[in-house]
Amino acid sequence: MKRAPSVLASVPIVLDELPLRIDRDLVLRYQGYKTSLDVPTADVLALFEEALALGERLMAPQVVYRAVGVTDRGADRIEAGGERLHIPQIGRLWGPIEAIGAGICTVGDAIEARVRELFDAREFPLAVMLDSVGSAAAESLAEYANDLLCQAAIPERLKVTNRISPGYAGWDVAEQERLFRLCPGAPIGVGLNSACFMSPGKSISWLVGIGPEARVDHYFTQCRRCWMRDCAYRRVPAASTVRAG
Numbered sequence: 735m736k737r738a739p740s741v742l743a744s745v746p747i748v749l750d751e752l753p754l755r756i757d758r759d760l761v762l763r764y765q766g767y768k769t770s771l772d773v774p775t776a777d778v779l780a781l782f783e784e785a786l787a788l789g790e791r792l793m794a795p796q797v798v799y800r801a802v803g804v805t806d807r808g809a810d811r812i813e814a815g816g817e818r819l820h821i822p823q824i825g826r827l828w829g830p831i832e833a834i835g836a837g838i839c840t841v842g843d844a845i846e847a848r849v850r851e852l853f854d855a856r857e858f859p860l861a862v863m864l865d866s867v868g869s870a871a872a873e874s875l876a877e878y879a880n881d882l883l884c885q886a887a888i889p890e891r892l893k894v895t896n897r898i899s900p901g902y903a904g905w906d907v908a909e910q911e912r913l914f915r916l917c918p919g920a921p922i923g924v925g926l927n928s929a930c931f932m933s934p935g936k937s938i939s940w941l942v943g944i945g946p947e948a949r950v951d952h953y954f955t956q957c958r959r960c961w962m963r964d965c966a967y968r969r970v971p972a973a974s975t976v977r978a979g
C-alpha cells in the first residue's frame with residue numbers, strides 16, 4: 735500500500751498494493767467444512783492448494799473509501815451526506831457515532847473469469863474451489879480494510895466499529911445504491927446493476943461507524959486477527975491475520 739488511509743477522508747481514496755493473505759479456514763467453510771469437525775481428505779487439500787495458488791496469482795485487491803459526517807441518527811437510522819440509511823438497531827449496536835465510513839473493496843474480475851473457463855472445460859472441482867477462494871479473498875480484504883481504519887483512527891482518538899453490509903442483518907440490499915452514492919465504486923472499477931449486484935462479483939461494500947465513543951466489536955472482536963502486533967490498544971491477543979508478510 736502506498737499510504738495509510740485517513741479515517742476521516744472526505745474525498746474517496748483508493749488503496750491498492752495491499753499485502754493480503756486469503757483466509758484458508760474461510761475457503762474451507764465456503765466448501766462446507768466445519769472447523770474442528772470435518773477433516774478434508776488429501777485430495778481435497780491438494781485441490782485447495784492448487785486453487786489457492788491460482789487465486790493468489792489472479793487477485794488484484796483494491797479498496798475505495800470515504801468518510802461522511804453524521805447529520806442525524808436514531809435507533810434504526812443514520813443520516814449522512816444527504817442520504818438516509820435504515821439499519822435495524824444501529825443506534826444500539828454502534829452507540830454514539832460522529833461519522834460513517836463507506837467503503838467498497840474488490841479482488842478484481844480475473845478469478846471469476848478463470849472460474850468460467852474452468853466450468854467451460856468441465857473442470858468442476860477446481861472451478862468450485864477457486865470460486866470459494868475468490869469469495870474468501872474478498873472477505874479477507876474487507877476485514878483487512880476494517881483493521882486499517884481502526885489503526886488509522888487511533889492517533890485521531892477515534893474508534894471504528896465492525897463493518898456492516900447492505901443485504902445482511904436486516905439492512906435492505908436496496909440501500910446499496912445509497913452506499914454507492916456516498917462512496918462510488920468507479921475509482922476501482924466496481925459497478926452496481928439495477929438488482930443491486932456488484933460487478934465484479936468478488937466485491938464487498940460496507941459501512942463503519944466512527945467516533946470517540948463508538949461501540950466497537952458489536953459482532954466480532956476486531957483485534958483477534960488484526961496484524962498490528964504492537965498496538966497499545968489491542969483488546970485480545972491475535973489468533974490469525976489476513977495480512978501477508
Ligand code: SF4
Pocket residue numbers: 881884885956957960961962965966967968969
Ligand atoms: S489491534 Fe485492535 S485496536 Fe489495534 S489496530 Fe488492530 S483492531 Fe484496532
